[in-house]
Amino acid sequence: MDNPPRALPSGLATALVFGSSGAVLVLEIVALRLVGPYVGVTLQVSSSVIGIALAAIAYGTWLGGRLADRFDPRALLVPALLLGAIGTAVTLPLVRFGGEWLRGGAAPAVLLLAALAVFLPAFILSAVTPLVVKLQLSDLNRTGSVVGRLSSMGTLGAITATLATGFIFVAAVPSSWIVISLAVALALSGAALAWWLRRSGGTAPLPGKPRTRAALATIGLVGAGLGVASPNPCDVETAYHCAQVREDPANPSGRDLILNSARHSYVDLNNPRHLEFAYIQWIGAVADVLPSGPVDALHLGGGGFTMPDYVRATRPGSDQLVLELDGGLVDLDREKLGLTTGPDLRVRVGDARVGVAEQPTGSYDFVVGDAFGHLIVPWHLATREMAQDIARVTRPSGIYVQNVIDYPPGRFIRAELATVAAAFPHVAVISSREALDGEVGANFVIVASASPLPTAEISRRIAAVEEVGVMLSGEELTDFVGDARVLTDDYAPVDQLLAG
Template sequence: MSSSTPEVVDPPAEAGPPPVRALPAGLAAFLVFFSSGAVLVLETVALRLVGPYVGVTLQVTSSVIAVALAAIAYGAWAGGWIADRRDPRPLLAPALVLSAIATAVTLPIVRYAGESLRGGAESAVLLLTALAVFVPAMLLSAITPLVVKLQLADLRRTGQVVGKLSGIGTLGGITATLATGFVLVATLTSTTIVLATAVALAVVGIGLWVHLRRQDQAGRLPGPARTRVALTVLGLVGAGLTTIAPNPCDIETAYHCASVEADPARESGRTLLLNSAQHSYIDLADPTHLEYEYTKWFGAAANVVAPVGDRVDALHLGGGGFTIPRYLTATRPGTDNLVFEIDGGLVDLSRAELDLRTGPQFRVRVGDARMLLTAEPSASRDLVVGDAFGHLVVPWHLATREMAAEIRRVLRPGGTYVQNVIDYPPLRFIRAELATVAAEFEHVALIAPPASLAGRQGSNFVIVASDSPLPLPALQNQLGTLTEPVRLLSGAELAEFVDDALVLTDDYAPVDQLLATA
């Protein structure tokens, strides 16, 4: 009886993913550079999209950055996961076209949702920034891992390929950030930037689709016909919604969404709105008319600095609608008004719609007030008016002790500094700003509504400061002529109100956090 050894048969090899063809190196680099750059364009312009509804604060800026980073993270993860399970080649073009559609649809989504989420609560800020950034940024961020997967034909060059494409993507983001911040935002509206980005993505996606079709041996466009039809329909719907979406801006400047509204109760009255918030009121026929209470307090302070009819050398930090410079020019002939306004677009708007007329004694310099102030001669001004805001917040670098020291340097002996501040209960910012101004000026007073001082409401507050004793009785008499109740705090009452508040410095000025109501 014979025996034999059974034949050993090797198990069948496990089927791996289908082989993929690498893209030309130049095309791969372009796709990574372009898609990464588009993400940063969207991130940069998103702040302008949401600003009219939730403001432009540190919290809003942080939310935009955080949402964009989350979209990049999820997009990279999802793109890598898909690339290991499917051939990335037929996915690249649809991803770009979908990104184009998502980018275009961002405009109507944000503008419709913004009207419902207006106000700036933390949840509203996060939701609106997510609607503005997340989906298109995630789709675009999936493109890099898809491209990387296609280029990994030689495992010995994995590090080189991944490192090179990662570097190219970073360069794309840097280029887009600088181009958007320095060029696009200064010359184009946010609507134009978003739509141009969507068109560019669509053109590149369709061009890539055609290119891959030519390389396809079967002569077919990658992807099923129903996918192409669906993308076309989505694109048309997105374009239609964009054309009818409400736009809160008459014009977009480099810093603001601005509009001018006529006052139905006063034929010559005009209200300037910046990011949908009331900013200035101007009476075209009567520049001596002061509508807002805080401007009346400014007027009262000016009346005790220089009686009506006496000229004054005034410097204004922030122009807006130029209400106070107009008032001083009208009530004090010969007054020299110099206004620092960072937004040249507002100057143009005021000239076009608010009858702003400048000249040798009413000059406007466009630029950052902190930077321009350093070039001003010492002891050259009788009055400095601080009324600069980013949305409803005093820019932090204009609220520090170092800034107050520069203002004191520019004032003549006995000159007066008046500053507008907006704060809300528990009033941490106004207390800190009072402590900051008092660190440089020996004599300080505060004008505010009684209910605001009691912590029952938010409002404007006006700080009055000088290196000489303030004419408090005269100022109190001026304030007493106003119709709305107002208090003037000084001395021990003011010290009790300020308590041990933080002095803000260039090294530490958490203005946005102090303004938070929570």
């Protein structure tokens, strides 16, 4: 009767389970950032990455258990780590090249890109735990304690990796370097384990011919090289965005701010009064109808700081506060988009909802909500409770404007209009005629106030811009909103509404 394989030292077994489980969670979190520039960061994208990762864990654990019963687990641990390193290394080129083909938010593209980002390495690394468990079960009377201990250490490894990646790694280095560093760490761990197993003796030889092992090593090195050389959609990777700044070939002082591969803001370094996009021109038209002189303005979302700079240029002496979640984006604006802050234009880095709650009642003449991006809507900024807090800080004669992007059949903009109308008695919306008729996706600018809106003057001004805007108010707006449901903190399915 063959002797069972010798158990690993308890510390080594714990380290293998802890490390492999942690590596899977690092990959899962980084995968969300890798796919974001191509398909957005929506609930569907997050669900796809989590679901694919869980599927990989389930199938990898099942396969690892089957292999542990058929072969000497000691002979499989090193290949699992090395193959995991190779799978991790090829993740970057798979996502970077595949993402160029799979851009957009269609469900099949999202699922496929999520699978390219996480399935292969997570599947391989998940096989490590059952291999280690099998090695440690030398005494059936201790099965419960062994399985419980290793299972708990795997969970602790996942928790540690989740917190370390979210709080430290992502803020410290680009996602590509996290992936490459993880691949190197796995390869070194596999090599160190191979050395220890060979030194301790009593293990089966590693499977595969030298030529096969050399080919796999080459694949890993080529994958890592392609990952570094693959097209990177980011000039700067902040904690929340993949960001680029591009010079406008038609205007030497013009700059485009690209966030997650979507054109987000346009800044003219020499002319802060220049408003490039139609929706920002409409917001500028609303700002221009405010009583003359300086204003107190609150901006929810900074982006390229186009509107704060416009208000500073057109209304000298105004006091402005910008609530921007992404401190890295603010640094990029200072470096490449000419942002200068001071007593008249202050920036507070943090969540807009928390920032609004800290503001005094009735303290602003002009509030601009521009924190929604392409397929990326922070749901907690779209609810009635948020709108009520904005109404609280807006003076009775002040105006709130909110930029919303939606697509046919326009379910989100209708719901958001109903939501804002639950907090403000006077509401209107501006967009193109085609967008209001449900023919195209576009920007919609919601205008709201506690006092009657100067709709005639706003309509006159938005009709004079390059892309003519149309304003709906009164009965026309009521007909447009229809029976749309008000969004609340308890019910705000913004991703589903955007998906149509």
